[in-house]
Structure formats: structure tokens, C-alpha cells
Amino acid sequence: MTTNGQPKGRTLVFNILRFNPQEKGDKPRMVRYEVEEAPGMTIFIALNHIREQMEPSLQFDFVCRAGICGSCGMVINGRPDLACRTLTTKFPEGEITLMPLPAFELIGDLSVNTGEFMRSVAERVESWIHSEEAKAPDLDVLEERMDPDTADAIYELDRCIECGCCISACGTLRMREKFLGARGFMSVARFMADPRDDRTDADWYEVIGDDDGVFGCMTLLGCEDTCPKDLPHQAKIAYLRRRMVKA
Amino acid sequence: MKVVYTDSLVIGGGLAGLRVAIASKNRGLDTLVLSLIPAKRSHSAAAQGGMQASLANSVKSKDDNEDVHFGDTVKGSDWGCDQDVARMFAHTAPKAIRELAGWGVPWSRVRKGDREVVVNAERVTITEEDDDHGLITSRDFGGTKKWRTCYTADGTGHTMLYAMDNKAIELGIPVHERKEAIALIHEGDRCYGAIVRDMITGELIAYVANATTMATGGYGRLYSISTNAIINEGMGAAIALETGKAPLGNMEAVQFHPTAIVPAGILTTEGCRGDGGILRDVDGYRFMPDYEPEKKELASRDVVSRRMTEHIRKGKGVESPYGPHLWLDITLLGREHIEKNLREVKEICEYFLGIDPVKDFIPVRPTQHYSMGGVRTTPKGESPALRGLFSVGEAACWDMHGFNRLGGNSVAETAVAGMIVGEYVADHCLAHDVDIDIGTVRKFFDREQAKIDALLERTEGENVHELKAAMQQVMMDKVGIFRKGGPLAEAVEELKALLERSRNIVVRAKARSANPELEQALRVPRMIKLAICVAKGARDRTESRGAHAREDFPDRNDRDWLSRTLATWPDDDALEPELNYEPLDVMRMEMPPGSRGYGNAKTIEHPDTAKRVAEVEAITASLPDADRHEIQRALMSYELPEKYRGMNERSGVGTA
Ligand SMILES: Cc1cc2nc3c(=O)[nH]c(=O)nc-3n(C[C@H](O)[C@H](O)[C@H](O)COP(=O)(O)OP(=O)(O)OC[C@H]3O[C@@H](n4cnc5c(N)ncnc54)[C@H](O)[C@@H]3O)c2cc1C
Ligand code: FES
Numbered sequence: 032m033t034t035n036g037q038p039k040g041r042t043l044v045f046n047i048l049r050f051n052p053q054e055k056g057d058k059p060r061m062v063r064y065e066v067e068e069a070p071g072m073t074i075f076i077a078l079n080h081i082r083e084q085m086e087p088s089l090q091f092d093f094v095c096r097a098g099i100c101g102s103c104g105m106v107i108n109g110r111p112d113l114a115c116r117t118l119t120t121k122f123p124e125g126e127i128t129l130m131p132l133p134a135f136e137l138i139g140d141l142s143v144n145t146g147e148f149m150r151s152v153a154e155r156v157e158s159w160i161h162s163e164e165a166k167a168p169d170l171d172v173l174e175e176r177m178d179p180d181t182a183d184a185i186y187e188l189d190r191c192i193e194c195g196c197c198i199s200a201c202g203t204l205r206m207r208e209k210f211l212g213a214r215g216f217m218s219v220a221r222f223m224a225d226p227r228d229d230r231t232d233a234d235w236y237e238v239i240g241d242d243d244g245v246f247g248c249m250t251l252l253g254c255e256d257t258c259p260k261d262l263p264h265q266a267k268i269a270y271l272r273r274r275m276v277k278a
Numbered sequence: 279m280k281v282v283y284t285d286s287l288v289i290g291g292g293l294a295g296l297r298v299a300i301a302s303k304n305r306g307l308d309t310l311v312l313s314l315i316p317a318k319r320s321h322s323a324a325a326q327g328g329m330q331a332s333l334a335n336s337v338k339s340k341d342d343n344e345d346v347h348f349g350d351t352v353k354g355s356d357w358g359c360d361q362d363v364a365r366m367f368a369h370t371a372p373k374a375i376r377e378l379a380g381w382g383v384p385w386s387r388v389r390k391g392d393r394e395v396v397v398n399a400e401r402v403t404i405t406e407e408d409d410d411h412g413l414i415t416s417r418d419f420g421g422t423k424k425w426r427t428c429y430t431a432d433g434t435g436h437t438m439l440y441a442m443d444n445k446a447i448e449l450g451i452p453v454h455e456r457k458e459a460i461a462l463i464h465e466g467d468r469c470y471g472a473i474v475r476d477m478i479t480g481e482l483i484a485y486v487a488n489a490t491t492m493a494t495g496g497y498g499r500l501y502s503i504s505t506n507a508i509i510n511e512g513m514g515a516a517i518a519l520e521t522g523k524a525p526l527g528n529m530e531a532v533q534f535h536p537t538a539i540v541p542a543g544i545l546t547t548e549g550c551r552g553d554g555g556i557l558r559d560v561d562g563y564r565f566m567p568d569y570e571p572e573k574k575e576l577a578s579r580d581v582v583s584r585r586m587t588e589h590i591r592k593g594k595g596v597e598s599p600y601g602p603h604l605w606l607d608i609t610l611l612g613r614e615h616i617e618k619n620l621r622e623v624k625e626i627c628e629y630f631l632g633i634d635p636v637k638d639f640i641p642v643r644p645t646q647h648y649s650m651g652g653v654r655t656t657p658k659g660e661s662p663a664l665r666g667l668f669s670v671g672e673a674a675c676w677d678m679h680g681f682n683r684l685g686g687n688s689v690a691e692t693a694v695a696g697m698i699v700g701e702y703v704a705d706h707c708l709a710h711d712v713d714i715d716i717g718t719v720r721k722f723f724d725r726e727q728a729k730i731d732a733l734l735e736r737t738e739g740e741n742v743h744e745l746k747a748a749m750q751q752v753m754m755d756k757v758g759i760f761r762k763g764g765p766l767a768e769a770v771e772e773l774k775a776l777l778e779r780s781r782n783i784v785v786r787a788k789a790r791s792a793n794p795e796l797e798q799a800l801r802v803p804r805m806i807k808l809a810i811c812v813a814k815g816a817r818d819r820t821e822s823r824g825a826h827a828r829e830d831f832p833d834r835n836d837r838d839w840l841s842r843t844l845a846t847w848p849d850d851d852a853l854e855p856e857l858n859y860e861p862l863d864v865m866r867m868e869m870p871p872g873s874r875g876y877g878n879a880k881t882i883e884h885p886d887t888a889k890r891v892a893e894v895e896a897i898t899a900s901l902p903d904a905d906r907h908e909i910q911r912a913l914m915s916y917e918l919p920e921k922y923r924g925m926n927e928r929s930g931v932g933t934a
Binding site: 185 | 315316318319320321323324333372373375376377379380381382384385386387388389411412413414415430431433436437440441443444445447448453455456478479480507508509541542544545599618622625626629630632743785786787789791792793794795922924925926927928929
């Protein structure tokens with residue numbers, strides 16, 4: 032027992048990949064840290080503890096620390112996930128290995144550059160409403176009506192937080208550098224479902240109608256398995272493929 | 279020295295900053311956004327509950343309009359807001375929401391026919407009209423007369439930010455990510471951009487601009503427990519303060535949200551109570567109706583947070599290793615509603631508490647949530663002291679929130695202020711040239727470089743994490759929900775001591791490139807300065823108004839304190855800000871000071887109040903045939919960019 036009457040926590044072992052590519056001569060290595068577990072501890076709390084008490088240079092990214100913003104994707108014991116909402120109690124053996132998400136440029140340690148990648152996906156998919164009306168809407172009049180179910184359905188596909196888990200778990204992307212990936216397909220599905228967007232199947236075919244698009248997917252379903260928001264990747268990729276076959 | 283030139287420099291890629299950037303770009307200006315992180319990760323994404331706009335589509339929001347929204351906002355602010363700004367805001371909010379609908383936000387819609395809702399802990403059926411089917415719907419929120427908060431399930435901020443950022447991408451606006459503004463470049467009464475540190479390479483870059491807009495969000499992280507993102511450290515306000523010229527407004531106005539989970543401090547949205555959730559104590563008893571018979575759980579946030587704290591002090595809290603808390607009960611809303619409209623809340627409960635809110639009560643307590651204070655601006659969004667420096671969103675004290683902002687009024691402010699101020703930013707750029715000498719830029723660049731060099735060279739000194747934790751604890755303990763002269767005075771002195779110590783920080787990590795300890799070492803002294811502004815402002819304001827609640831001065835004192843606090847930092851060696859007060863002009867107010875109708879505070883009247891009340895009545899009486907728009911104009915005229923002046927159409931009533 033510790034002094035405040037709480038049972039003493041387990042000693043957790045963190046194995047963390049350390050590498051700062053900005054510093055000449057630095058090499059990737061695994062470093063081990065020991066942390067006493069506290070009640071309700073998440074990987075967010077543990078990493079901050081390590082940084083404040085042991086390793087001031089340790090790099091990682093958290094913003095909302097509530098599973099909302101998608102900043103903290105990393106590979107946790109072999110699986111891409113959001114670190115901020117992963118409780119340490121999830122690991123009965125008490126050993127946690129953390130690696131940066133593969134498939135993105137490494138900034139340092141557990142921090143990767145998802146921003147540039149996601150922007151390029153947005154530009155490729157043109158993830159904005161395409162319509163003449165939307166360009167200069169009259170803001171003084173009643174908004175255009177939308178069926179409530181349609182609005183709900185769009186929201187379901189608009190919930191991606193661009194954490195990058197699907198991208199780093201994608202088997203196809205490892206072989207095909209330009210493969211769009213599940214994030215992009217979800218975005219396409221979202222705008223297809225939106226009646227405000229004028230794009231036709233022929234337009235979409237231009238974006239995803241080849242092997243770097245939806246026909247390249249090898250259906251390994253890393254995306255479906257790892258998506259922290261449980262988005263319906265498998266169903267949507269299959270749907271896009273059927274639609275593009277007919278396009 | 280690397281220099282980047284642009285017309286319109288926007289610091290901050292949240293909703294507010296992106297909307298200003300879009301306005302600049304649409305006016306043909308070269309525009310550039312800086313952000314600590316990818317724009318879509320900005321804290322705006324975390325807004326769950328919704329955005330207020332008086333669309334009046336749902337049956338529970340009929341008869342809503344700009345006037346009602348304005349009135350709620352002024353009352354919410356405890357008469358501390360700038361009423362001109364509140365008017366500009368209330369008028370433009372419906373346009374903002376319609377604009378965002380055009381840009382792709384899948385706002386939840388009205389469904390015709392019967393619908394079961396929970397009101398005052400009872401299930402009732404409401405019937406939506408056929409005519410309104412498919413228009414944007416809204417939910418109830420605290421401190422509002424009508425159901426005015428529009429939403430997309432519980433991902434409002436997320437869908438808004440994605441639509442906004444996608445619009446910016448469509449327009450080709452560059453967002454320079456992982457770049458931190460660490461100082462403003464200024465000379466005389468003019469701002470010329472910022473010195474920026476690349477957070478990956480460590481390189482400094484001078485961004486020279488015609489207009490510089492601070493859209494850096496709030497300063498919640500001055501407190502150890504906050505609902506805010508961990509990057510909300512107030513750096514925008516801090517570097518404005520460090521110019522020694524630009525004043526910060528009402529820094530002591532800090533909002534505590536009633537329902538953040540214990541211990542993590544993560545928010546459960548006000549939508550929980552708006553949709554019918556209630557608060558219970560250790561005995562399972564619903565206590566809010568005893569304190570606030572009319573609005574109950576849906577009084578304004580400052581009031582509910584204080585009532586909860588009062589109730590905990592009476593011994594009615596639930597004990598836990600992290601201190602006492604109360605329960606939020608949403609079980610009465612039912613599984614279907616929770617899984618659809620409060621899913622984010624459900625996920626948070628599952629992941630962080632291991633409970634299911636469909637069956638279990640949620641442990642909550644009031645927690646730091648929103649910064650009403652910030653970079654003081656004119657109604658056009660410009661600093662009164664530094665021309666070419668603008669500010670929008672939570673970073674600003676534009677001042678539509680006064681001493682308490684209403685839920686749903688903040689994301690609304692970001693979009694609306696972005697639209698309005700964005701036009702004024704563009705006007706500024708088109709009307710002025712950049713007339714700065716490169717030597718001046720160099721001076722600021724060298725100064726910041728020298729600071730970093732000194733930090734990296736120092737071998738002995740203070741630990742930055744310890745200083746930060748000490749500051750956050752002082753703020754929690756002495757500058758919290760209830761405040762008192764003695765502890766506030768102690769807080770100011772303790773923070774000043776921390777500021778002195780922070781001049782001697784040593785970093786253990788010595789890399790010039792990406793270095794989280796160095797980042798903190800640059801920020802913490804600035805955070806302490808902001809903390810002193812908050813504590814000193816709170817110490818000197820001997821009244822209670824909105825979220826600023828003094829136990830030793832429980833009344834709202836309009837006679838002596840109907841004013842806005844302005845803090846400026848005299849010079850680098852100073853340990854505290856100078857405070858000045860900008861009076862609010864009662865004789866100009868459309869809505870002279872009165873009672874909020876919730877909370878129990880008494881008011882010491884301003885000498886002009888009775889006069890202005892009579893005047894308002896006389897003006898209204900003298901226009902028996904006028905419609906509400908004409909009366910409004912007669913009472914208080916206000917400015918708006920030409921393109922946003924049109925009247926707002928509403929379902930069934932046109933523009934009446
Ligand atoms: C959990 C939570 C829920 C909320 N829910 C609601 C709600 O339902 N309804 C509502 O109306 N309001 C809500 N709010 C409040 C609202 O979300 C925020 O006030 C609003 O989104 C702030 O937007 P912003 O654009 O001003 O700033 P932010 O979105 O915080 O963006 C700040 C930007 O500034 C950048 N930045 C900061 N410092 C620097 C620097 N030094 N250099 C460069 N860039 C910098 C950041 O990278 C970021 O891009 C909520 C707040 C919280 C904490
Ligand atoms: S930090 Fe935002 S999702 Fe983890």
C-alpha cells in the first residue's frame with residue numbers, strides 16, 4: 032500500500048521506438064521505460080509521465096486527448112489505435128510496445144506527418160461540395176431542404192477523424208504507393224451520398240476507377256479492423272466497386 | 279533570415295481562422311494560415327453539442343428570431359458584453375449556418391410528425407409541421423428561450439471544421455502546419471506579422487503580412503483540469519500581450535462547464551441536459567429544481583456550475599479518490615437516442631470510465647471550459663492599439679460573451695466572426711500598404727533567436743514542468759469557480775514568484791529541432807503572464823458577474839463595475855500587467871441592465887439604468903406602427919459589412 036491508502040499499481044514496461052531524423056547521426060532504437068500504473072491510466076497519461084519524469088525529448092502528438100481529433104494514432108502492441116483512449120489496464124501482461132504509424136513520414140519518435148498526406152487525399156478526391164449553387168448561395172433565404180435520413184446517413188460517413196490507422200494497416204498501400212486508401216474511399220462515399228454534390232459516376236470514375244483506386248483494393252480489410260470510429264469501410268469499398276463497374 | 283510575405287496572415291487553423299482566411303482569399307488576397315497541428319485537428323473539432331442560430335424551424339423554436347437570440351446572449355453575458363457585437367452576431371448567425379449547409383455540413387433535419395422528447399424529466403410528444411420537414415432542426419441548450427442549437431448528431435464541431443477546412447483546400451489556401459507563432463512583429467501602432475518557429479526543424483521564419491489575425495483559441499490549460507485540448511495554452515493572447523501595446527480584455531472571465539467527467543476532465547456535452555438529462559446527488563436526488571425552479575438544469579453554465587459546487591459543499595457530493603462529484607443521468611433518454619444523438623458521449627463513457635450511460639449515471643463535476651477573455655478588439659475585430667492586428671474566435675475578446683457565454687454560441691461566434699471580421703481584414707489589406715523596414719523584422723527575429731539560444735545554453739535552473747504544474751495548481755485552488763479577495767491576492771503573488779523563476783528555466787533536451795521541452799520552455803513563462811492577468815483581474819474586480827463569482831462581493835455591481843478589464847504588459851521586466859477599465863455605455867444599450875431570471879444575485883444599479891430604461895420605453899412607444907426591425911434600429915444602430923445586411927427569411931413568417 033502507498034501512503035494515501037491506494038494499492039500500489041503494477042509496474043508497466045513501455046518499449047518505445049526512439050529516433051529523431053532531424054538530428055544528424057541519430058539511429059532508430061527501442062528504449063524501455065518503467066512506469067507505475069495509476070487508476071484510470073491511459074497511454075496519454077503514461078507518455079506524459081515518461082516525458083516529464085524521464086525523457087524530456089520524447090516526441091508524440093496529442094490534442095484533444097478524448098478520442099475526437101485523431102492526432103494520437105500509433106501502433107500499440109502491433110495494432111494501430113488511438114493512444115489517448117487506450118487504458119493501460121487493457122494489457123494484462125503489463126508490457127506495452129509503441130511504434131509510430133508506418134506509411135507516414137516520421138517526424139520523430141511516435142510523431143508522424145499525417146497532415147500532408149490527408150491534404151493530398153482531400154485534393155485528389157476534391158472533398159468539397161461540387162455545385163454551381165454552392166459557389167454563391169443566397170444566405171438570406173431558407174436553406175435547401177434535405178431528407179432527415181439522408182442527413183443522418185451523410186453524417187455516418189463524415190465521422191472519419193483522419194487518424195491514419197486505416198492507412199497504416201493497409202496491405203495494398205504497401206505494394207502500391209499511389210493507392211488512395213480507405214480514408215479516400217470513405218470520403219468519396221460521403222460525397223456520393225450527398226444530394227448537394229453534382230458529381231456523376233463518370234466523374235467519380237476519373238478519381239477511383241483504376242488500380243490506384245477502388246479496383247486496386249486487395250480486400251485485406253486492415254482498415255475495417257483498425258478503424259477507431261468503426262466506419263463501414265468494407266461495405267463502402269464493395270459498394271464503390273460495384274458502382275464503378277457499372278459506370 | 280528566412281522571410282515569407284503574404285497579404286493576410288492567419289494564425290490558427292480552427293473554425294475562426296479558416297473562415298477569415300476564406301474571406302481574404304475570396305477577396306483576391308494572398309492568404310496563408312499557420313497552425314500548430316493539421317487544421318482539422320484543431321480544438322473546434324471537439325464541439326459536440328451544436329451551434330446557435332435563430333432559424334426557428336422546429337416546433338420548439340417557433341417565434342425565435344434575432345431579437346430573442348440577442349436577448350439571451352446579453353442576459354447570458356450578465357450585461358458584460360458589447361451589445362453592438364451581440365447584434366452583429368445574432369443577425370449573421372442564420373447566414374453562417376446556411377453557408378455551412380451549402381459547404382456540406384450535414385445538419386440534422388426536422389422530421390415531420392410526432393416525436394418523443396424528454397422535457398423536465400418527462401417524456402412528451404411534440405409534433406413537427408409538414409411544412410418544416412427537411413429544414414435544419416435544433417435542440418435545447420442552457421440559458422435560451424427557444425430551442426436554438428443546431429447540430430449534426432453530436433459531432434457538430436467535427437462536421438463544421440471538416441467542411442470549413444475542405445472549403446479552404448478547394449480555394450487553395452496553404453496551411454503551414456507545425457508552425458508556432460512566438461512573437462508579433464510591430465512598430466509604432468502597426469502590426470506586421472509574426473516570428474514563427476518550425477516545430478519540426480526548429481528554424482525561425484519571419485512571416486511579414488499586411489494583416490495578421492490571431493485565431494489561436496482559448497487559454498484553458500492555465501488550469502490543471504480543463505475540458506480543453508492540451509494545445510489550448512493561450513499563446514496567441516500571450517504574444518499579443520507581449521507587444522506591450524495590444525490589450526487583453528476581461529481575462530478574469532473564465533467559464534466552468536457543469537459536466538466534465540471525473541477524473542479525466544473530458545466534456546460531456548450540454549446536449550445531454552438539453553435533450554433531457556438531469557443532475558443527481560449522492561442520494562440520487564435531483565437537486566437543481568430546488569435552486570433554480572424555472573430553468574433547473576438548463577440555467578446558464580455559470581449558474582449551474584455554482585449550484586453544483588454549493589450542493590457539493592453541503593456534503594451532497596459523491597466521494598471518490600479524486601474528490602467529490604455529482605451524477606449526470608441520461609438513462610431516461612433511452613438507448614436509441616443516446617446511440618444516435620449522444621454517441622460521442624457514450625464512447626467517452628465506455629473508453630474513459632468503463633460505464634454504459636444508457637444504464638449508468640456519469641460522474642461529473644464543474645471544470646474549466648471556456649475563455650471569454652482574449653485579445654481585445656473593436657467590433658471590426660481589430661486591436662484598438664495595433665492596427666493590422668485582428669483577432670477572432672475564442673482567442674478574441676470581440677466581446678459578444680461578456681462574463682459568460684452561452685453553450686452553442688461559441689462555434690457560432692467562430693463562423694460568424696470569421697465572416698464579418700474576414701471582410702474587415704480584407705478591407706484593411708486593400709486599403710493599406712506594408713511599409714515596414716526589414717531592419718525592424720530582423721530586430722524581432724534576432725531577439726527570438728537569442729531567447730532560444732540562451733535557453734539551450736543554460737545548464738542550471740528551473741524545471742519547466744514543475745513551474746507549469748505549480749501555476750496550474752494555483753489557478754485551480756485560488757482562481758476557480760468561487761473566488762475570494764484573500765486567496766486571489768495570494769494567487770497573484772505566487773504567480774509573480776513563478777514568473778520570476780520562469781526566467782531561469784533550464785531544458786534538459788538540447789536539440790534545436792523538434793523538442794517538446796523547448797516548446798514548453800518558450801510557452802510556460804507566457805502562460806504564467808496570462809495567469810497573472812486572470813488572477814489580478816479577478817482580485818481587483820470586487821463584484822460578481824457571470825462566471826466571475828466573488829464570495830466576498832456576491833452582488834453584480836453595475837454602479838462601479840459595468841466595465842471591461844483591459845490588461846497590458848508594460849515591459850519585459852514587469853511582473854504584472856497594468857489594468858485599465860473601459861466603461862460600457864448604458865445610454866447606448868438596446869437592452870439596459872436588468873435581471874437574468876436565473877441565479878440569485880442582487881444588482882447594484884448603474885445611475886443611468888433607470889434613465890435608459892425610460893428612454894427605451896419612450897422610443898418604443900413613439901413608434902406604434904413600426905415592426906421589430908425598425909424599433910431595433912431606432913434603439914441601437916450597428917454596423918455590418920454590406921453583404922451581410924440582408925434580412926433573414928424564416929419558415930412560415932418570411933422576414934417578419
Ligand atoms: C470539449 C469542448 C466542447 C465544446 N462544444 C461546444 C459546442 O457544442 N458548441 C459551441 O458553441 N462551442 C463549443 N465549445 C467551444 C468551441 O469549440 C471553441 O470555443 C471554438 O471551437 C474555438 O474555435 P477557434 O477557431 O477560436 O479555435 P481552435 O479551434 O481552438 O483553433 C485554434 C488554432 O490555433 C492554432 N494555434 C494556436 N496557437 C498557435 C500559435 N502560437 N501559432 C500557430 N498556430 C497556433 C491551433 O493549431 C489551432 O489550429 C466546446 C469546447 C470544448 C473544449
Ligand atoms: S488526442 Fe485526439 S484522438 Fe487522441
